[in-house]
Amino acid sequence: MTTTPSISVESPHAAGIPQLLERGAAYAHSLYPAGETNVQLELSELDRTGVSIYVARADDGAAIGLVALIEDVEHGAGRAELARLFVDEAFRGRGIAALLLMRAETDAMARGVRELVLQTGTAHLAAQALYAKHGYRRVDPFGRYVGVPASVCMAKSLLGFGAAPLTDLPLAVGE
Secondary structure (H helix, E strand, O other): OOOOOEEEEEOOOOOOHHHHHHHHHHHHHHHOOOOOOOOOOOHHHHOOOOEEEEEEEOOOOOEEEEEEEEOOHHHOOOEEEEEEEEEOHHHOOOOHHHHHHHHHHHHHHHOOOOEEEEEEEOOOHHHHHHHHHOOOEEEOOOHHHOOOOOEEEEEEEOOOOOOOOOOOOOHHHHO
C-alpha cells in the first residue's frame, strides 16, 4: 500500500468485510483462554438500521480495516457506541486504526452524538492504548458488558467540538 487507504461507509456484506470480521473474531478469541467471555457483535447484529460500518481499503480495493458506529435507543440520546475496530495484521502500525477512529468520531459529531462509548478486552492492550491516546477514558461497564470480567469500557466526550450539551450526565462522569 503506497497511499492513505480510502475510508467509506459500506454494508457489512460488501466484498471482504465478512472475512475481515472473521479474522477480527479469530484474533480476539486468540487473546482469551477457553471459558473467558469474549463479547463481540456478529455480522447479523451489524446489519441493521443505526449501524454504520466504516471500511478502510487498500489501493487494490482490499478491505484492510473496519469499525462500526452504532446509534440506537439502547445507548440513549446523544450517545453512540464504537465496536469491532480491527485492522488486518499485515497493515497494522500504519495509523489505519486511528484514521478509522477519527472518521467515525467526525461523522458522529456531525450527527449530534455528544459521547462515544466502547468496549474492549483486558488483553487488548494495544486497543486500550490507542483509545487512551485519542482521549477515551475508562468507565464502568455499560449495557451488555455489565458483569463481563474481561471487559474494559471506555468513553469519550465529543463536547467542545460544536455539539450541544447532554441533558443528563455523560456516562464517563457518574453513570
